[in-house]
Amino acid sequence: LQDLIDLQQLHQTEMSPIHVCSCWTKAASLIRNKVERDDLNEIPSALLPLMTNTRSSKQLEKFNGRDLATVTSNLTKLSTQTQMTVDPKLWKALEERAIQQA
DSSP states (O other): OHHHHHHHHHHGGGOOHHHHHHHHHHHHHHTTSHHHHHHHHHSTTTTHHHHHHHHSHHHHTTOOHHHHHHHHHHHHHHHHHSSOOOOHHHHHHHHHHHHHHO
């Protein structure tokens, strides 16, 4: 999980929607491992930089319906299977982008 966080922080300015989606998919898959899940439970704010990057208008305006579904699904997995809380501003931004896509 730490490698994913480090990678995201290092490349956040050059990430496309596919990269953002890949980060969320990888994070959700990592929590299947008890050690990784425990790490996230110890520091539930660990993915906050990725949430912030995802929520940025520059990033969200590039999201299509599939990107929105991928991120939303993985955020739901992470927030229901760990102590991570999703920033309500991110949920709202995803909702607004989904409405724009409709």
